[in-house]
Amino acid sequence: MGRKALSEHRMNPSLDPERLSDLDSPLRERVRAAVAAYQQRFGVAPELVVCAPGRVNLIGEHTDYNGFPVLPAAIDREIVVAAKLQHEARIDAVSSAESSPARCSLVKPLQPDPPGSWSNYVKAAVQVLLHYVPEPRGACLLVDASLPAGAGLSSSSALVVGTGVALLALHEQFPPRNELAEQFAAAERFVGTLSGGMDQAISLLAEPGTALRIDFFPLRTRAVPFPSGYRIAVCHSLVRAEKSGHxxxxxxxxxxxxxxxxxxxxxxxxxxxxxxxxxxxxxxxxxxxxxxxxxxxxxxxxxxxxxxxxxxxxxxxxxxxxxxxxxxxxxxxxxxxxxxxxxxxHVFEEAERVDQAVDALVRGDVAALGRLMEASHASCRDYYEVSCKALEELVACARSVGAIGPRLTGAGFGGATVQLIPEAAVEAFFTTLDATFYRKRLPPGADARPYRFGFVPSSGVRVVAI
Structure with missing residues (x-):
């Protein structure tokens, strides 16, 4: 099959700040919580808050850095970054998920911290700031997350995008989203990962209710409507796979x-x-x-x-x-x-599956999409060897209770699975999965809800003026 010509989908390219009242209720409450935490930590209110979503890749695993397309969707969980300028010429950042703060100078060249340090993601974002603002002012940042780390849901890229967009917005810099996607993809290699550009592109360019086919070199996107009556379900294997670490x-x-x-x-x-x-x-x-x-x-x-x-x-x-x-x-x-x-x-066959998956979504053929997702998982396991025992058990459990197309998502080596579930069956699916997978892996009485959730595709990064 030849490569298909794609028309770029139309979206509002602006990153101009929105009002708090523009947000839906769950996101509005998360922004309010971030503002309150910022005031408690720094004694003043932030100037703005940025919400950068994570993503789940429906199909197209390890194809982006090989120049082939992917088909991700933004999830309704995000990295939230509250930010305000400060007089000191440095970036001071704290995170609810990290015990130590991150500090970064604003003088090139930036020196990386030891592998695994979250401060390297902050420094990756600062690289983009310095590209647009050669002599920037310092800032204080507070990072909060409803997005689990090490789950293969692009929490690291959402952190870079959210931090970078916050720093740019503080300096009243609002470059086009597609341009920023390429800048952030290049900057994240500061962490030491030879990644492609999918994670940054979907966090910036996602449209609600759609998956996004992304082609690279040059970056091109096409919004593909997600079928009504279904939810995307994400389930964490409880094996962390952080690309800044092992x-x-x-x-x-x-x-x-x-x-x-x-x-x-x-x-x-x-x-x-x-x-x-x-x-x-x-x-x-x-x-x-x-x-x-x-x-x-x-x-x-x-x-x-x-x-x-x-x-x-x-x-x-x-x-x-x-x-x-x-x-x-x-x-x-x-x-x-x-x-x-x-x-x-794996790469060539997976690229062909992306083409076929787009066609299946356009036709509304969820069963065909599910078969392609399962074939993708088998290829990731057998040819690319990025699965693990916990992921295989989770996929088998999900398949046994009627999930459509259960497969690993993200880089693999742990992390999460993705599958489609009919809307009416979501709660029953999670109840059964809790009993068959999570109950024997979590401490007695522990809540499995932070590790599995269903959603419809969300929108890309948003800047909120406070």
Missing amino acids: ARTAYNRRVWECTLGCRALAMVLGKGRRLPLTRLADACSYEPSWPLSRFVDALAEVVPSRLVSARELAHSLNVSLDELLPPGPPVVPPEEPLPILARVR
Whole structure:
């Protein structure tokens, strides 16, 4: 199947501040709570509050950094950032989820703190501030969250987006949302994660009641209406997978494996001369009539299905190791065997599933969407190897009680599952899931509600004047 031309969906690009009365009741109360907490902590009211939603990816896992599309939706839980300018030339930030405050200077170059520190996300946001305001003023921030960390729901990117938009708004800077999405995606690499741009784009560009198909390089979006009569259900596996911590190495390893696959495919398509492919999706520009499966078949002619090291791969391609490896230090030693073909197979097949999922949503065919989501989960488990025991048990439990398309969502290595549930069955679904999954994993008497919830797709980041 060829790549489909997409028209960019229309939305209000403005980040101009709204009034508190413009918000719906739950979000209004969360903003009021953040204002009260800010006053208690700093002794004054904030100037503004920014609400940046997390996201759940319906399908299109690990495709964004490979240049292929994704299909996420914004959830109705968010990072809330209350902010006010201060006289000191630094950023002081406190968080309800962190015991230690974050402090950041406003002088380039910013130096990262140790991996896993939440202050690195604040510094990533400051990078964007410095791009637009070379000599900014300092600010005091308070961060609160209704979004669980380490659940694969993009709490880290929502933190960067929420913090960055708050700092920009304090300086009366309101760049276009699509421009900011690319700026924040680049800035978050300060944390050390080689991520794509999905999380930042959906937090900024989401429209209520829709999933958002996002294509990259350049960034293009299309709103796809979510079917009425259903809820998206998110369920935490209780295994945290934070990309600033232990999961970062595993995530970056997958990026590296795809990069090697891309460079090998560039040799294959160029018939010995390496084509200038930066990402796997770039291959489609050279053979636009090919179905996506054919690129995998072409690579399989030179890359064995078993594990293969970069050195062995270079030998099979009849090129030097230096010609195969991308510039910079290798993420994985050249002698270490890697499942490169399996990783590439997942990416191309997952990209095709995104196309098919958009078509299913347009038709209102929820059953077809569910089958695609289940196929995505199997590929994430078998080809990309980002599932874990708890996720597999959670998917099995959800499937056994009638969930449509249960699958892991986000980077994997823990985190959450996503599935569709008929509106009338949501409470029964959660009651059964509490009994079959959460009761034996949570302390006696613990409430499972913070770990599972249903929603309809929400809107993107909002700035509220106080």
